[in-house]
Amino acid sequence: MSNALWIAVLAAALGTLLMRLIPLLWMQRRLKRLGDDAPEAMPQWLSLLGPLMVAAVFGVSLVPVTAGPLAWLATIIGMIATLAVWWRTRTLGWPVAAGIATYGVVVTLFG
Amino acid sequence: MNLQAATSPARPWLSGMREAIPLLGGYVPVAISFGLVATQAGFNAWEAVIISTLFYAGASQFLFVGMIAAGSPLWLVVAMTLLINLRHVVYAPNLAPWLTSSRWWGWLMHTLTDQVFALAHARLPQLPEAQRLGWFTGAALLAWAIWVGGTALGALAGGKLVARWALMGEILPFALPALFLVLVAPRFTSRRWSLALSVTIASSLLLTLLGLTNAAIPLAAICGMLCFQVVKFDTAMQGDHHE
Secondary structure: OOHHHHHHHHHHHHHHHHHHHHHHHHHHHHHHHHOOOHHHHOOHHHHHHHHHHHHHHHHHHOOOOOOOHHHHHHHHHHHHHHHHHHHHHOOOHHHHHHHHHHHHHHHHHHO | OOOOOOOOOOOHHHHHHHHHHHHHHHHHHHHHHHHHHHHHOOOOHHHHHHHHHHHOOHHHHHHHHHHHHOOOOHHHHHHHHHHHHHHHHHHHHHHHHHOOOOOHHHHHHHHOOHHHHHHHHHHHHHOOHHHHHHHHHHHHHHHHHHHHHHHHHHHHHHHHHHHHOHHHHHHHHHHHHHHHHHHHHHHOOOHHHHHHHHHHHHHHHHHHHOOOHHHHHHHHHHHHHHHHHHOOOHHHOOOOOOO
């Protein structure tokens, strides 16, 4: 890589780090100023945006790597299996494992 | 909400690593793909690994090497990379109430990707304060190491791996939507939240299908927030606003 390209890599990496770090420092100062009642000290729009960003990431991840009727069918059945196991166990790992296994079975059987 | 996996009080970092394992199903194939794409774009294996180590932001890395390969001006490459990563600004403040006073948190913010945020946002509030730093360190560093390792693997042997394990590359990424479903499901606590979350999920899915993958996350979240603010159910107003 040329020197200019290295500088571009470093600039983009540093900018990304600052976008992750500076809001934390801002929020920590705000929490310190407003006292210990931490969750209530968060601006309402920000507390809404957190769960909604996770939901948005979920929506993006739903689109299969190789889009097609079979992949969509496997996604739907895999989601149902994941949800069913989560409903019963309320754990993190087992529903994911069940979802992957179900997705894999559908893709393998009908593929 | 209770996603409580048994967290070992003595080794919270181990619990963090264990709970981050579902992330790997999504990270490994994408990291291998990035390593492969980067070498095809003219970067060598070391350069691809350094980019993954320093950026650690999937979509923007693909954009970066793609634009460099296409001969775009460097200032534009940097600007577009940062624009895609702009959504990260809301992640850390959402975790801040549950972070302890350790100075390590600042450095650990480098590892705050979409997926690590989603996991930490669900788990940190459930953990005792003394375990949070260890848990986050274990989860985040495992995910980072896998991303960097996957890039190296992709750069060195990506072509062979993709040809040989094509089906696994198709199945493993399902770990990500499955994990996110488990993280999102407990938040359907009221009609108001359910509607806002459903609108967000549908919007991001639609925007992604329309090819707007990078804009989908912030735009869909804004749609959901507007929905939450505008639509209010008469019978369920009290206690409707909670996490």
